[in-house]
Amino acid sequence: MTEAASRLPVSRLGGPDARTVAKIDLGLSRRYAAERRFRAYGLAAVTIAICFLLVLFGSIVSKGYTAFQQTRVTMMVDFEPSIIAPDGDRSPKAIMSGNAFRFDDLIAASLQKTLEIDPNDEDGLYDALDLLSKGSTPMLRSMIANDPSLIGTKRTVDFYATGDVDAFVKGTIRADVPESQRLIKDKHIVLIDKLKTEGALHLAFNTGLFTNGASTRPETAGVGVALVGSLYMMLVVLVLSLPLGVAGSIYLEEFAPKNRWTDVIEVNINNLAAVPSIVYGLLGLAVFINFAHLPRSASLVGGLVLTLTTLPTIIITTRAALKAVPPSIREAGLGVGASKMQTVFHHVLPLAMPGVLTGTIIGLAHALGETAPLLMIGMKAFIVEYPATPFDPATALPTQIYMWATEPERAFTERTSAAIIVLLAFLLAMNSIAIILRRAFERRW
Amino acid sequence: MSAVQTATPFETVRTPDPASRPIKIHAAAVKVTYGQKEALHGVSIDIAEKAVTAFIGPSGCGKSTFLRCINRMNDTIAGARVEGTITLDDRNIYDPDLDVVELRARVGMVFQKPNPFPKSIFDNVAYGPRIHGLARSKADLEEIVVTSLQRASLFNEVKDRLNEPGTGLSGGQQQRLCIARAIAVSPEVILMDEPCSALDPIATAKVEELIDELRANFTIVIVTHSMQQAARVSQRTAFFHLGHLIEEGPTDHVFTNPLEQRTQDYITGRFG
Numbered sequence: 001m002t003e004a005a006s007r008l009p010v011s012r013l014g015g016p017d018a019r020t021v022a023k024i025d026l027g028l029s030r031r032y033a034a035e036r037r038f039r040a041y042g043l044a045a046v047t048i049a050i051c052f053l054l055v056l057f058g059s060i061v062s063k064g065y066t067a068f069q070q071t072r073v074t075m076m077v078d079f080e081p082s083i084i085a086p087d088g089d090r091s092p093k094a095i096m097s098g099n100a101f102r103f104d105d106l107i108a109a110s111l112q113k114t115l116e117i118d119p120n121d122e123d124g125l126y127d128a129l130d131l132l133s134k135g136s137t138p139m140l141r142s143m144i145a146n147d148p149s150l151i152g153t154k155r156t157v158d159f160y161a162t163g164d165v166d167a168f169v170k171g172t173i174r175a176d177v178p179e180s181q182r183l184i185k186d187k188h189i190v191l192i193d194k195l196k197t198e199g200a201l202h203l204a205f206n207t208g209l210f211t212n213g214a215s216t217r218p219e220t221a222g223v224g225v226a227l228v229g230s231l232y233m234m235l236v237v238l239v240l241s242l243p244l245g246v247a248g249s250i251y252l253e254e255f256a257p258k259n260r261w262t263d264v265i266e267v268n269i270n271n272l273a274a275v276p277s278i279v280y281g282l283l284g285l286a287v288f289i290n291f292a293h294l295p296r297s298a299s300l301v302g303g304l305v306l307t308l309t310t311l312p313t314i315i316i317t318t319r320a321a322l323k324a325v326p327p328s329i330r331e332a333g334l335g336v337g338a339s340k341m342q343t344v345f346h347h348v349l350p351l352a353m354p355g356v357l358t359g360t361i362i363g364l365a366h367a368l369g370e371t372a373p374l375l376m377i378g379m380k381a382f383i384v385e386y387p388a389t390p391f392d393p394a395t396a397l398p399t400q401i402y403m404w405a406t407e408p409e410r411a412f413t414e415r416t417s418a419a420i421i422v423l424l425a426f427l428l429a430m431n432s433i434a435i436i437l438r439r440a441f442e443r444r445w
Numbered sequence: 446m447s448a449v450q451t452a453t454p455f456e457t458v459r460t461p462d463p464a465s466r467p468i469k470i471h472a473a474a475v476k477v478t479y480g481q482k483e484a485l486h487g488v489s490i491d492i493a494e495k496a497v498t499a500f501i502g503p504s505g506c507g508k509s510t511f512l513r514c515i516n517r518m519n520d521t522i523a524g525a526r527v528e529g530t531i532t533l534d535d536r537n538i539y540d541p542d543l544d545v546v547e548l549r550a551r552v553g554m555v556f557q558k559p560n561p562f563p564k565s566i567f568d569n570v571a572y573g574p575r576i577h578g579l580a581r582s583k584a585d586l587e588e589i590v591v592t593s594l595q596r597a598s599l600f601n602e603v604k605d606r607l608n609e610p611g612t613g614l615s616g617g618q619q620q621r622l623c624i625a626r627a628i629a630v631s632p633e634v635i636l637m638d639e640p641c642s643a644l645d646p647i648a649t650a651k652v653e654e655l656i657d658e659l660r661a662n663f664t665i666v667i668v669t670h671s672m673q674q675a676a677r678v679s680q681r682t683a684f685f686h687l688g689h690l691i692e693e694g695p696t697d698h699v700f701t702n703p704l705e706q707r708t709q710d711y712i713t714g715r716f717g
C-alpha cells in the first residue's frame with residue numbers, strides 16, 4: 001500500500017495532487033457500484049435457489065404427508081375356536097394351513113356386529129367387507145398363529161381400510177363427484193359414516209409404511225424392505241469404499257512416484273467419476289451376477305456396484321484433502337525422524353480427516369439416491385420378506401420410489417411422495433452424522 | 446556474471462579453526478540437481494562439533510539446499526538428486542545401508558516457519574521420544590518433555606498449559622517449541638533454516654540466546670539472512686554464492702577480514 005502511494009504523482013504540498021485524488025474518487029465509486037451489483041446478483045441467486053428448494057419440498061411434503069397417517073377400522077373380534085380350529089389343533093402350523101376363508105368368517109362376523117347388519121343381508125355384508133383391506137385375512141391369521149392363546153377370547157383388532165377408503169377419508173376421493181366416476185360408491189359412504197359414528201373408523205400413524213414390504217395393495221405396502229436394503233448397501237459401500245478409497249488416495253498422494261503411470265491413473269480416476277452410473281450397473285450385472293454368480297437383487301451386489309460409483313468421488317476428495325495439508329507438517333514429522341508412514345498416519349491423515357469424511361458422506365449420499373444401476377442388477381423385484389443378510393433379495397429406497405411412481409392408485413401416489421420424504425430424511429440423518437463427525441475431528445486442532 | 450562463475454572450476458577460500466574443534470560433519474563435492482537445474486556445484490566443508498556454524502549468502506544461493514542435504518530432507522523432494530559425500534562421525538550418510546529415520550533422529554531440524562504439530566504442547570515435544578521409544582515409562586517421558594522445554598527456555602512460559610495446543614502459542618514461543626521438539630530426541634546435530642525470519646526482534650533475541658546455550662551440547666548449523674545474527678551466534682561462518690561455497694572461516698575473521706572480494710561485497714551490503 002505504501003509502495004502504491006509512493007508511486008502517485010506528488011503535489012508541491014507533499015500529498016498526492018488534486019487530479020489524482022479526483023481520479024481515485026471516481027474509480028472508487030465505480031468499484032463500490034460493482035461490488036454492490038455483485039452482492040445483489042449473489043443475493044438474487046441464493047433467493048431463487050431457496051425458492052426452488054421450498055417449492056420442491058413443499059410439493060413433496062404436501063403430497064406425501066397424508067401417507068404418514070392411515071385409516072384403520074377397529075373392531076371387536078371373537079376368536080371363536082370352532083371356526084379357527086375346527087379339528088381342535090391349535091398349533092401355529094395348523095392355523096397357517098387349511099382354509100383361509102375361516103378367517104374371513106371371523107372378520108365378517110365382527111363387521112356384522114359392529115355395523116349391525118342383518119344376518120340375512122349378504123350383499124350388505126359384502127359391501128362392508130369391501131371396506132377392509134384384502135390384507136386383513138392373512139394379517140389376522142398370522143396374528144393368531146403367533147399367539148394361539150388368543151383363541152377363545154374377545155379382542156379389539158385394528159384392520160387396515162382399503163386404499164380407496166383411506167383416500168376417501170382423507171378427502172382425496174370426493175363425495176361430490178358423480179357416483180359412476182367414483183371408486184367409493186354411495187352404499188360404501190353410508191357404511192363409512194356408520195363406522196365413523198360407531199367410533200370404529202379412525203386415522204392412525206402409519207407404522208406399516210416403515211415396516212411393510214412390497215404389496216400390490218397400497219394400504220399394506222411399505223418401504224421396510226427398501227429401508228433395510230438401502231441400509232445394507234450403505235454399510236457395504238462404507239466398509240469397502242472408505243478403506244479402499246482412503247488407502248488408494250494416500251498411496252497416490254504421498255507414496256507413489258510422480259511419473260507417467262501415476263498421471264494416467266489420475267486422469268482415469270477423474271474420468272471414472274464422470275462415467276454414467278448406469279454403465280456401472282451393466283458392469284455389475286456382467287461381473288458380479290453373470291460372472292461371479294452372486295445372487296441377483298441382493299443388496300451385496302447393489303453395494304458393490306455403488307462402491308464402484310462412489311470410489312472415484314472418495315478418492316478425488318481425499319486426495320484434495322491430503323493436498324490441502326501444509327507441507328510444513330510433513331517436514332515437521334520427517335524432521336524428528338518419523339518414517340513416511342508415521343508422518344502420514346500420525347499427522348497428515350488426522351488433519352485431512354474432516355475433508356475425507358465430507359467426501360465419503362457426499363459419496364454415500366450419491367450412492368443412496370442412485371437408481372439406474374440398481375435397476376440393472378434387478379433390485380426392483382417384488383419383495384415381501386425382509387432380507388436377513390445382504391445376500392438376500394432386497395429393494396432400495398430409490399427403486400421403491402421408482403416402482404411406486406408407476407402405480408396408478410391414488411394411495412400409491414401419496415406413498416411415492418412419502419417414500420421420497422423418507423429418503424430425504426435418511427440423507428439428512430447421514431449428513432448430520434457427517435457434520436458431527438467432522439466437528440469431532442476438527443476439535444483436535 | 447553468474448554464467449562465468451558457475452562454469453569456472455571453483456576453489457573455496459578457507460581459514461582454519463584456531464580453536465581446532467573436532468570435525469562432526471564432513472562434506473565433499475556435494476552437488477544437488479533439481480530436475481535439470483544444478484543448484485549446488487560441488488560444496489566441500491568441515492563442520493566443527495559443538496559449535497555454531499552459520500551459512501550466509503544472498504537468497505537462492507543454495508544455503509537451504511545444502512542444509513537439507515545434511516539430514517537428507519532433499520530425499521523427499523521429487524526430482525532432487527544429491528551427489529558427493531557427506532559423513533557424520535566418519536559415516537557416509539548417503540550410504541544405501543544407512544537408515545534415514547535414524548539419521549533424522551541424530552540430525553534434528555528447525556524450519557524457517559514455526560511448524561508445531563496441531564497437538565498439545567506436551568505431545569509436540571513427546572512425539573519424537575515416543576516414536577523412537579526413548580522413554581521407558583510415562584514418568585520418563587514427562588521428564589524428557591520438561592527438560593527439553595527447559596533447555597529450549599520455554600518451560601516457565603508454558604508449564605501451566607502443557608495440554609493446550611502448540612499452535613496457540615506466539616510465533617517466538619512456537620519456534621522455541623520446535624527447538625524443544627528437536628532436542629527431545631537428543632540429536633547430535635541441529636539444523637536451523639532461518640529460524641528467526643518469521644519472528645519479531647524480542648523473540649529473535651530469545652532464540653539467539655538459546656542457540657548460544659545449546660552450543661555446549663549440540664553441533665548447530667544455522668542458515669541466516671541476517672549478518673548481525675551470524676556475527677552474534679556463530680563461531681564459524683560459510684558464505685555461499687550462486688551454488689558455490691565462496692569462503693569459510695572463523696566468524697570474526699570472515700566479517701572483519703574477508704579474503705574474497707565477493708564476501709566483502711556481500712557483508713558490506715553491495716549485493717544481496
Ligand SMILES: Nc1ncnc2c1ncn2[C@@H]1O[C@H](COP(=O)(O)OP(=O)(O)O)[C@@H](O)[C@H]1O
Pocket residue numbers: 479484502503504505506507508509510511522
Ligand atoms: N524444491 C525445489 N525444486 C526446484 N528448485 C529448487 C527447489 N528448492 C530450491 N530450488 C532452487 O535451488 C536454488 C537454491 O535454493 P535454496 O537452497 O532454497 O536457496 P537459499 O536457501 O540460499 O535461499 C534456487 O535457485 C532455487 O530456485
Ligand SMILES: [Mg+2]
Pocket residue numbers: 508509510638668
Ligand atoms: Mg532458504
